[in-house]
Structure formats: structure tokens, C-alpha cells
Amino acid sequence: KNQVEQSPQSLIILEGKNCTLQCNYTVSPFSNLRWYKQDTGRGPVSLTIMTFSENTKSNGRYTATLDADTKQSSLHITASQLSDSASYICVVSARTGANNLFFGTGTRLTVIP
Amino acid sequence: DSGVTQTPKHLITATGQRVTLRCSPRSGDLSVYWYQQSLDQGLQFLIQYYNGEERAKGNILERFSAQQFPDLHSELNLSSLELGDSALYFCASSVEGQGEYNEQFFGPGTRLTVL
Numbered sequence: 126k127n128q129v130e131q132s133p134q135s136l137i138i139l140e141g142k143n144c145t146l147q148c149n150y151t152v153s154p155f156s157n158l159r160w161y162k163q164d165t166g167r168g169p170v171s172l173t174i175m176t177f178s179e180n181t182k183s184n185g186r187y188t189a190t191l192d193a194d195t196k197q198s199s200l201h202i203t204a205s206q207l208s209d210s211a212s213y214i215c216v217v218s219a220r221t222g223a224n225n226l227f228f229g230t231g232t233r234l235t236v237i238p
Numbered sequence: 239d240s241g242v243t244q245t246p247k248h249l250i251t252a253t254g255q256r257v258t259l260r261c262s263p264r265s266g267d268l269s270v271y272w273y274q275q276s277l278d279q280g281l282q283f284l285i286q287y288y289n290g291e292e293r294a295k296g297n298i299l300e301r302f303s304a305q306q307f308p309d310l311h312s313e314l315n316l317s318s319l320e321l322g323d324s325a326l327y328f329c330a331s332s333v334e335g336q337g338e339y340n341e342q343f344f345g346p347g348t349r350l351t352v353l
Contacts, residue, residue, distance in 0.1 A: 159341075166347070166349070167347065168240060168242070168330070168347055169281070169328075169344050170344070174341070214281070218340075226283065228280050228281045229280065231280055
């Protein structure tokens with residue numbers, strides 16, 4: 126069964142600190158993995174996309190890693206800011222099927238001053 | 239701003255009623271997707287349309303229906319509303335209907351409250 130699991134469910138960190146969010150998936154055949162940022166009450170916005178052959182990708186203070194062998198991805202946030210407070214959603218695409226997107230339930234990150 | 243627009247932003251109605259949510263995709267995008275997000279829950283895929291035709295169906299209730307019009311805007315109709323239908327409803331659009339790298343751009347959502 127195709128699934129995407131994220132951990133932790135929620136996280137509170139101090140402003141300026143780093144954090145790492147995890148995503149494990151069982152989607153097959155794997156195509157790509159995206160991380161989205163969703164501010165409260167707003168639509169998700171794509172942060173990064175990684176394909177099978179990529180194992181790291183950065184977008185400013187956000188760095189995503191992918192281990193296609195263990196089917197794990199992480200999103201590392203460096204020098205966190207208050208504006209990083211949001212839900213971070215991992216979405217995995219399969220290479221086949223019309224309904225080929227599988228969503229994690231997200232990690233809710235709160236950055237406090 | 240993703241370029242996807244949704245109206246209304248907020249909707250409050252009573253149980254048993256029917257509502258229509260509207261979505262306009264980004265210019266040039268042929269595909270529209272609808273998602274439901276209940277409080278503190280993940281995004282649940284409902285249905286996808288591509289160039290006017292239904293392309294994929296997810297966990298959409300029989301009380302819900304959608305369509306995509308010739309100008310590519312889409313409407314999601316929710317009928318016989320129940321308290322549990324209260325949620326954020328997101329529309330997303332993409333250029334293609336399918337494809338490995340087919341990025342979806344999300345609208346701001348419609349918050350539906352059923353009293």
C-alpha cells in the first residue's frame with residue numbers, strides 16, 4: 126500500500142535554532158518527492174522537488190535530502206525564523222496511475238522567540 | 239500568489255444545505271484538483287479534472303460533485319451538508335493532467351463551516 130508518514134507530528138523550537146523533519150514513504154514505483162510549506166489557513170507552497178537520482182536540494186535555509194534506498198527524506202531548516210512557523214507536508218509521486226500523488230499528514234512547526 | 243483563485247473565501251451554512259465552491263486555475267493550466275482538509279488533518283484528494291473531463295477520483299463522497307467548464311474554471315458542489323463537512327477546501331491547478339513532474343499550484347482555499 127502506498128503511504129507517506131511524517132514525523133514528528135509537531136515541533137516547537139527557539140528562533141535561530143535548526144531543526145529536521147522526517148518523511149518515510151512506501152510509494153512505488155517512485156517518481157519524485159516534494160516538500161510543501163503550508164501557512165495556517167493558506168494553500169501549500171512547494172519548497173523543493175527531488176527525483177530518484179537526487180539526494181539533496183536546497184532552497185535558501187531549507188535543505189531536503191532523499192535516500193531512495195531506504196525510502197526516507199528529511200527537510201532541514203537552518204537558523205529558523207518566526208515566519209517558518211507552518212505545516213510542512215511531504216508529497217510523493219508515483220510514476221504510474223492517474224491518482225499518483227500521496228500526501229503525508231504534515232509536521233506542524235512552531236518557532237518561538 | 240499562486241495564480242489560482244477560489245471563491246468564496248469563507249462560507250457558513252446549515253446542515254442539509256447545498257453550496258458551490260468555485261476555482262479558477264492559473265492561466266494556461268488545463269488540470270484542476272480539489273482537496274479537503276479537515277481541522278488538523280492532512281490534505282485529502284477528492285477529484286481531478288483535465289480539460290473538462292474527469293481524470294481521477296479520490297475519496298469523494300456521493301453527496302459531492304464537481305465539473306470543469308469550457309473556460310477551465312471548476313466548481314465543487316457539496317449537498318446535504320453535514321457537520322463533518324466543515325473543512326478547508328483547496329483547489330490546485332497544473333499544466334498537465336498527469337505526469338511525474340506535474341507540479342500543482344494551490345489556491346488560498348475556501349473555509350466551509352456547517353452549523
